[in-house]
Amino acid sequence: MSRAGIVRALIFFGLLTALPFAVTEHWIVNLGVFTLIYAGLASAWNLVGGLAGYPSLGHAAFFGAGAYAEAIYFQHRDVGANGLLPFFALPVIGAGVAVLGLAVGWIAMRTRSDVFAIVTITLLFVAQTLAFNLNSLTGGSQGIGLPGAPFDVDSYERPFYLVLVLLLAVSMGITWAALHSGAGLSLQAVAADEERARGIGVHVTGVKLLAFAVSVGIAGMIGAVWAYYVTFIYPQFAVDPLITIGMVLMAYLGGRGTLWGPVLGAFILVPAQQYLAYQYGATQLYLIAYAAVFLLIMLLLPRGILPSVGHLTQRRRVVMGRASAEPDQDAATTGVGADGGVMVR
Amino acid sequence: MLDCNRMQRFAPRRRAAAIALVVVTSMLTATACGSSHGNAAKGPTTLTIGISLSLTGDFADPGKAAERGYQLWANTVNAKGGVLGRTVNLKIVDDASSPNQAVSNYQNLINRDHVDLVFGPFSSLLTIPSSAVVNRYHYAFIEPAGGGPAVFAQHLHNLFFVQPAATVQGGMVFADYILSLPADQRPKTAAYPSLDDPFAAPIADAVRQRFEAAGITTVYKSIYPAETTDLSPIIAKVAAAKPDVVVAGTQSEDAYADVRAMIQLKWAPKWLFLSNGANSPVDFPNAVGLANTEGIFSSGDWFAGSTASGSAAFIAAYTKAYGGTADQIDSTSAEAYSCGMLLEEVAAKTGKVDNATIISTLHSGTWPTLEGNLSWDSSGTPQGSYLLEQWIGGKLLAVYPASRAEHPPVTEPLAWAGK
């Protein structure tokens, strides 16, 4: 990472961490919690959907698996006097979901591209059905409740918020490493041309399974935090195609395959949606308008905001004759997908 | 009643649509029509009540019915000079049928806009996460539509469910009626096909336990998933078991599908109780044909012929404001309207409308509403009972208990029996 990149990361996470201490308004921190949930998910999704070029539509299944693991374990247990036990369970939940992801990925990743997308969305429905049907475990259609956190009312949201910042940092850290390491290069080779990657000696199966497992493991941990935050989960809300669509859309909006793109997408979409939905209510036309904007993004910014902006600035530099322009877009534009065609088979 | 829990998992994926995406339209409409609900102007002359409702997404239809009820009450009470002289100002926000948005909405209402009071959203599934937030800030939570077991399992002292009884009690009144028959006229065997839904299967299950205790043999029971569009195989098995009575835990379209499958199979039980769906005065006959409704039982809380306190005035105001006939009023509107009635009654009795007063006052005594006279246990469970309804002569009539009935129950073969 360039120095500018490090500074940028430090400033971003510094400000993010300071926010719940500087601002005590519950509704703002609450908004921060939901934004971070999606930022973390979009970033995690990006590892497999952006970097490895496997457009998973099934990540919500793993988000739900994490949520259920947390809820099932803690529904009749004490969360500890300080209420932090459910957070200490996260690494275990993450590892468990990652192992599950290995098994699922082993089946699903035998297919590619659009078939992979279909298979993963099928998995999503399988997971939702399981959540409904295994009712002795999951509470089925009755849902499952968690004990409320015993946090101080005045700073109730803060612990959730900080844990989510940490998870986002983990996800972005791994993304950064993947963009700059040997494993990351292998991943990019897989995205570019799987057969050729295999031909030049990349452990294709291992690399992409690892990416999938890490990605869904993070999604599972975020799901667990979410479950503890909302205190009641239900199959339809925990294993929700909406969550998948949300993370995919945010990654596409900001720029898939880039370090900052998915996060940018989440920081634009979540607050906009929550604030405007609250402030102005909604009309009958929202679906149509949503679809219209969705289509516009896809048609006009098929690569997302960051890569498109990156292209523009690079072009300007060329025009201005600054041949020595430092690549300070760093991972934002030099990653896979920055030049659009890389991921396409 | 159950109407208001018409929680459909039938299209779980529909929520994908209800996404954060309210965004765009909101942007468009924000400039076009400005804020439709106005700002929460706070002051001694107004009483601002914050409500999160599903105006889009899965629960949009019942959500809008609740909105009509709330708004009608506010207009009515303001025409009379408001509550304790304060003009009621409703701040209704959309949760797009999403629990995340509902949680955020109550956060915003309470901590950002500092509303004086809050009322509940639509469906237990949104009521539960919302009630945790509302409880944290010690607001009273008068809610019209969250009656599932998980709501009361939280044991929240500030919560009041504004329907006659917990939702799982929906079939009890049918059990009461059947067991009130002379022993030789009761059914001997029963079947219980149910939808896997928090407001369907538990209702049939509660009836089954009563029936089994009374010696009625269970010959068939099963739970089918919400995605089931085709109930023929299940009804075929029900028919093969030849039960005298079918107690179906249904929501809406599975109720219609049950009836249609029975008609296609040319088989009818002697008694047919559909916990929900059949209590819709307009949609049910549209879906199965008016002639086929004859004799089918369901249950409900408020209905057009209700003699509950204020019902006639409610119907008159509703039809004046929104048009249509009394039969077309969704009972969800009456439930929401009743929330406001409770508030008015507390204000009249105590001269105060602060949250602590509301909570302590509602916990003592009995309160007349469109839903009947309500009282609650310490967890917010209402202590009354639903009404048994039956389709007679093409109309949905209250038939039991006799004290509140418009017509005695009719026992004749169902319309398609023996054809």
Place this chain on the structure above:
Amino acid sequence: MHTVIQALILGVLTGGVYALMASGQTIIFGVMKVVNLAQGALVIAGAYLSYSLFTSFGLDPFLSILITTPALFGVGAGLQWLFLRPLREEDRAELSLLVTFAVALGIEGVLSVTYKTTYRTIQAGYADRSFSVGGYQISAVRLYAFLLSAALLGLLYLVLERTKFGRAIRATVQNPESARLLGVNARVVAAAGFGIGAATAAAAGSVYGLLYSFNSGSHYDLISRLLSIVVLGGLGSIGSSIVGALVMGVVAALVAALGPPIWSDFSFFIVLLAVLLLRPRGLFGASLRGAL
């Protein structure tokens, strides 16, 4: 045994209708290599069109197909022209998933504004009629629906095999490059292929409205089934999607009849996953490049 046969009858009849929907999906995939997530929404749009024609003019859904199929052919071709054609070839496979999903949302939005979200059914006079054959109940409307689907699939086969247009489509499916060299206008074929896919959705929609209650959100349930069917078949040919549809219909009906109904749809997804485990390209994946 009676139950099993009754379930088999039901499964085959249901599978026939899904075969019609899935064949449209397959054609679209064939000519454009696009997985159309809007296929379910188009089916529901067709159902609503039929519903309107039925309630306003009393037009029988089986007749209104003559109106709805051309209408949706136009809609489908238009959608392709507006939203899929502009996608660059190398982005298309991936972006088309999102674009067609957005189209599905848009259709759902239009339908929910027009018709609200109340569930509808088309209550034709024969909707509740049924035949008894050897002790088995066969619902009239299901039988008609099956026969119609079979007839339309036959028609589709004839169009593809016997007409110049059909040959152009098949040539495009097999090899777009050489098709172009042979003078086939790839853009027109792509739009028309999408149009045909939408038209089959319209026909299937009319039937769907007779069989089931639906609202604007019903397409999510449909699309997950349709996707599974075509993946099971291997995205290869109309024939393989018919087999996929019949497998789905029969498996779901059998499990519903014999086992706990809550596992009925689930069982089909398990079959799908098992097939993918053994044959990642689906039952007939080998014929991926084959003719439609």
